[in-house]
Amino acid sequence: MSQTGYVTPAATIERELEIKKSRFIARAGLVADRQAALAFVEAVKADYPDARHHCWAYLIGNPDTSASAAMSDDGEPSGTAGKPILNVIQHKGIGDVIVVVTRYFGGVKLGAGGLVRAYAGSTQQVLADLPLDEHRPQRAFTLAFDFADEQPLRHWSDQHGAQLQSIDYGPRVTAQLNVPLEQVEAFEAFLGAQGIERLGATDDD
Template identity: 40%
Template sequence: MIDQFRTVYRGGTGEIVEKKSRFIATVRLVESEEEALSCLEALRKKYWDARHNCFVYIIGENQETVRCSDDGEPSGTAGRPMLDVVQGAGLRNVLVVVTRYFGGTLLGTGGLVRAYSQAVQEGLANSVLIDEICGVRLLIETDYNGIGKIQYLLGQRGIPILESEYTDQVKIRVLVPKTEVDRLCAEITEGTNGKAKLEKEEELYFAQNDGELIFGDALTQYKNLEAEELG
């Protein structure tokens, strides 16, 4: 798991018109090439009467799979410019399809490059993008004397408490960025004079959107809904 990558939380669409040609960009979260191809096929059916459905997809945290297509447009005028925009945004696990309805006027090489690039930018602007961070779910057990210090340290770092349990001891679970977990554990150990018990339970990705903590299935909650919309 890499420390951080940018991806799609909720896909969107964007449209531009250039000399009466319509360029409709559709952005979707996809986590495998199979998902990307399935979504692409659904969009081709939706826009069955369009002249072109050019696409780009990037799969994998380390961009293991990268594909783009001009879909009949002059070579290098659609797929590659679209890929440049998506890679420039630092996105992973994303499919972008730009559907073109020809307006009767040729745009030329430069015009096509600009139009497809701008369509992708419009689609991304209408999507919700998030930074997924590799984190560690940490279980902390302490006595009542230590909880105040621990809460202070967590507050300093902006680390949310997922759940808490107050009995004869206090148990709390937190989600800590992997890059910060060792330092935080050292600070808690020092701050409680070694009385706190710390257990690293699981590594997982999480993100924040409008102050909301997102992890687990919630990271992909919109994907199936968007697939259903395409039929």
């Protein structure tokens, strides 16, 4: 698996474009999976219930690899909305992103070419202003250790950008920790030195 990160949305933003009296309102944001993407679309529909179209596209995962993607024309002529939105997303190299473009029809037909330009232009505009974060691939570790090992583990995590996701105090302490892939080798060495038991590990790209 590649150890290179990719950029993701750091916020949800909206931008509006008016073309021949039609209003195009583009909203972009962060989504982790298809379920979150569809919920994002429903939230936009709830905010603009009287709009004629809510066209969208999303791309989940690393945009440089075989990421998961989908799109919808939502009643616009086939290929004139979802595909242009997705094309712009793919050219921007952003992962875990959705763009929903809501259209209020202004009474003037734009034609297929005009629609493609409008939906692509709306997507360009919102993505140009979108603040971004870097997504760093991580490995999730499940660990078991004695109570005395907790403080050294927390200290190592703070020093190396690892994130403690959960901790459970039983007869032994169990914890889940996300470690950046470039730090995994050092973490394995730390576990060995401390005598901390590794119950499992999974990669998140």
